[in-house]
Amino acid sequence: MKDVAAHAGVGLKTVSRVVNGEPGVTPDTERRVQESITALGFRRNDSARVLRKGRTASIGLVLEDLADPFYGPLSRAVEEVARAHGALLVNGSSAEDPERERELVLALCARRVDGLVVIPAGDDHRYLEPEVRAGLATVFVDRPAGRIEADVVLSDSYGGAREGVAHLIAHGHRRIGFIGDHPRIHTATERLRGYRAAMAEAGLPVAPAWESLGSTAPERVAAAAAGMLGGAEPVTALFAGNNRVTVTVVRVLAAARPVALVGFDDFELADLLRPGVTVVAQDAAALGRVAADRLFTRLGGARPEPERTELPTRLVPRGSGELPPAAP
C-alpha cells in the first residue's frame, strides 16, 4: 500500500479509500491510484485489516468427518449463509475425537473467527468459556454442547426413532432390534430412548440382546445384526440408528433373508434398492442453515438467551419398513 501510494504520488489514506471504495476521492486521483495498483499487482492484505477492524469476516465449522455424506449438505448450507454475510468458512474434522475437536476449535479461535458452528465430538466444552466471555459466538449442531450454555440446533432424534419403531410395530412386528452409534454420542442415546418408548407404548418387552450401541464400523454393525437375526428369539425387524449403520445392515440383509428395516437418516439411492429402504429423514441442510442463521443473528449484535431448536423428522416409507414379520 505504501508502494502504491508512492507510485501514485498520493497519501496512504487515499489508497485505502480507493481500495475500499470509500467516497471522497476525485475521479482523476482514483484513476491514478487504480493504475498504480494494477501496475504493482497490489492486493490488500486482509490480515492487517483484521488486526485493525477486529472482525475477520470468517466463521469456523467443526464437524465430524468432511467425507461423511451427512455433513456435505450441512456444510454447504452453512457456507451459503456465510457467503450471504460476506464471510468465509474455515473448517476441519474432529474425527469424533474430543481432543482433536478441542485443538481445532482453539486453533480457529486463535485465528479470531467471528463465530463457530460446532458438531461436537466431546461432551465437555468448558474450554470455550474464556472465548465466549471474550465475545465469541458459538452454535452447536446435531448434538448439544457439554457443560456450557450455548445455542444448539438438533433433529428430533427421540421423536423420529419413536415414530420409526412404531411404524414397524404397526406392521406387525413384536421383536425389533436397535443398532446404533456409540453411547457417548447424544443422538445415539436419544434414538435408543425413542425405540424404548415406542416398544413400551405398545406394551412390548425389550430383550437386552436387541439393543446394540457401539462403533459404526461395518464389522461391528454386521456382527450385531447377525447376532440379533440368529439366536433363540430372532428379531423380525431392525431399526438402524444412522445412515452408516443402515448401509451396513442393508449389506448384511442383502446376503440373508429379507428382514424389515427402518433407518434413521435418508441417503442417496435408498429408493432404488430392492426393497426401497424406509427411513426417518432428517434435513441436514436445514440444520446447517438454521444454525448459521442463529450464529449471524448473534454476530449482528443480538444477545438472546441460548436456545435449543429441534427440527422435525419425516418418515419416508419405501418398502423395507413395511415388510411383514417373516413366518418363523
Add this chain to the structure above:
Amino acid sequence: MKDVAAHAGVGLKTVSRVVNGEPGVTPDTERRVQESITALGFRRNDSARVLRKGRTASIGLVLEDLADPFYGPLSRAVEEVARAHGALLVNGSSAEDPERERELVLALCARRVDGLVVIPAGDDHRYLEPEVRAGLATVFVDRPAGRIEADVVLSDSYGGAREGVAHLIAHGHRRIGFIGDHPRIHTATERLRGYRAAMAEAGLPVAPAWESLGSTAPERVAAAAAGMLGGAEPVTALFAGNNRVTVTVVRVLAAARPVALVGFDDFELADLLRPGVTVVAQDAAALGRVAADRLFTRLGGARPEPERTELPTRLVPRGSGELPPAAP
C-alpha cells in the same frame, strides 16, 4: 499480551517466549506468566502473528460443491495433509460458476493463505498471475488450469472412459450412448474423447444422437437417456460421464427395460443395486492427497517446474456393464 506482561510483571517478549514455548525462560518466570495467562483468559491473536511472520499456516480449498459426494473424500484428504503440516483449511464452493470461483480465490488470497488447492470452474486463471508472482503456491485438481502454468493432478479421464466403453464393446454392444457433463468442463470432453477412441478402435460408427453433453440436472440427463433409448436406432448400452449422471441414468433404467451401463466415478451402494453398477472408479482421496502433498512440497521451498500428474482409474465390473445387448 500487554496485559499479561503487566499482570505478571515481565516484559512483552517474555510473554511471547512462554506463549510460543521458546527456550530461555526460568521455570519460575514461566509459571508466573502461565498463571497470568490463565487468570486473564489470554489467547494469542494469530492475525497479528501472521502479519509479522508472513505465513498464515492455512491453505485455501476451492471446490465445486461441498455437498457433492465426490468432493467429500477429496476435501478430507486435503485436510489430513494440511493438518500434518499444522495448517488449517479455508474453503468454499464455486458452484461451477467461474466468476464465483474468481471471487472466492481472491478472497482467499486477501487472507494470505499460504497456498491454494483449486478445482477450477473457469478456464481462464490469468487473474492469479499477480498472486503467483507474489509467491502463492497453487495446485489444480480434477481439471487443469486455464491459460496459466500450474501444477495439476487429474484422473485419467480419457483412458478410463476408453476402457469403460471398450468393456461394453467387448460384451457385444455396437450402439453405445455417451451422456456427460457440460462441454465447458475438461473432464467431460476428455471422457467423450475416450468414448470416441474406443468406438473408433473397434471400427464402430458413432451417430451424433448418441453423444449428449450438458448440465447434470436430472431432467436434462433423463431426457437425453430417453432419447437414446427410443428412436429408430436405439442404443443398447450407455456410458455415463460422472456419478451425478450415473445415478440419474440408473433411475431412468429402473423404470424401463434393463440396458447395459458403465459409469465414470464410483458411488456408495453401487454394488447393492440390481444389477450392480459397473463403474470406472477414480480415487478422490488420492487426488486430494497428491495435490496437497505437491502444494506443501512447494511451500517447503521447492521450485520444480509445474507438473501434470494423471492418476489411473480402475474398472469395477458389477453386472450392469456385462449385460448383453437386448434382442431388438
Add this chain to the structure above:
DNA sequence: CTGAAAGCGCTTACAG
C-alpha cells in the same frame, strides 16, 4: 535469562 524499540500492513480519528 530478560526486555525496549521497531515494524508487519492496514484503519481510525483527526486536522488541514
Add this chain to the structure above:
DNA sequence: CTGAAAGCGCTTACAG
C-alpha cells in the same frame, strides 16, 4: 478532497 500520526497485537533483531 487529502494526508500525517497513532495504533491494532504480535515478532524480529538487538542490547543488556
